[in-house]
Amino acid sequence: MQKNFRVVGLWVILSACIIVSSCNRKAEDTKEIQTFTASETETVVDTLHLHLQDFNRQIVCNGQMRAKEKSALSFTNADQITDIYVKNGQRVAKGTIIACTDKREKIREVERAEHELERARVELTDKLISLGYDGSLEEVPDDVLKRAEVTSGFYTAKYALQSAQTALDECNLRTPFSGRIANLEGRTYQPGGKLCMLIDDSQFEVEFKILEAELANVKMEQKVLVSPFINEEKQYVGKISSINPMVDEKGLVIVTAKIDNTRGDNDMMDGLNVKVVVEEEVRRMFVVPKDAVVERDGYHVVFLYKDGHAVWTYVDILHSNINSYAITGCTRKETTINEGDVIITSGNLNLADDTEVKINNQ
Secondary structure (H helix, E strand, O other): OHHHHHHHHHHHHHHHHHHHHHHHHHHHHHHHHHHHHHHHHOEEEOEEEOOEEEEEEEEEEEEEEEEEEEEEEEOOOOOEEEEEOOOOOOEEOOOOEEEEEOOHHHHHHHHHHHHHHHHHHHHHHHHHHHOOOOOOOOOOOHHHHHHHHHHHOHHHHHHHHHHHHHHHHOOEEEOOOOEEEEOOOOOOOOEOOEEEEEEEEEEEEEEEEEEHHHHHHOOOOOEEEEEEOOOOOOOEEEEEEEEOOOOOOOOEEEEEEEEEOOOOOOOOOOOOEEEEEEEEEEEEEEEEEHHHOEEEOOEEEEEEEEOOEEEEEEEEEEEEOOOEEEEEEOOOOOOOOOOOOEEEOOOHHHOOOOEEEEEOOO
């Protein structure tokens, strides 16, 4: 009997230990769950301090690049092309011979004209000697010499030689300005005609359209940033060179900007479609990232950080660019913002007035 009581007592003690251990484990699990839940619901935000700074107001539109100069280069004769010295994309200097046509007949014509001129010169000398002058032509009066040149055929022969030499020179196609070869169409052993386009890519014009309402924010010599759609990371700087003084039926105004290609960038091409950003500096603005502003109830709202809470604050947007807004207090709601205010810049879509927040890395 005494042994049985001892066994029962041992089991009671063992069961009590198991129960206490289980309760402690549940308490620890509950504590871990509570801690995990608290960390999951905690709102961590990024902030910035408001201060007055310059703001780049921007107008964004689409445009197209046009070369400063471009010309279709063609032969003036239809003789067979014998040589082409260039290819598409090649840069050439002004006056470079880029192709030529068959010169054989033109060379013979020059030789014939030279012979005719020599014969006419002899006739001219004989004519003047018959008039009492010597063969040097030094003391012959101008009016007498002119009549003698005409009657002897010298004047006609001299003009014929000049024409033959011009025709021979026109067998060589030269570039009228420095640039790049494009649209090369001519082929050797084919009749002359249009050979190619020559593009002066040292400077480009970018033509784009703005709304009539934006015209007040655009002026001559204003800075523009131009990026090709095929590579928006590449950016060129230019200045507005002309504003067309007409508004079309769609309420748009044509504006042209000039961009210098001093580096000879081959990516700048005639006809390239580009994004144009017209920039104007506005001084002393409160500037915040676009993510800091949300729309609630038809108003623009930012959240100020005050004593660990997000404070709902109405604002008006004065200007905008690609990344930022220039803001001020809301006139209709009679709110204000001040230099030194701490603006929450992340997670705003999930915030409400008086939400408890924690600043990141604080």
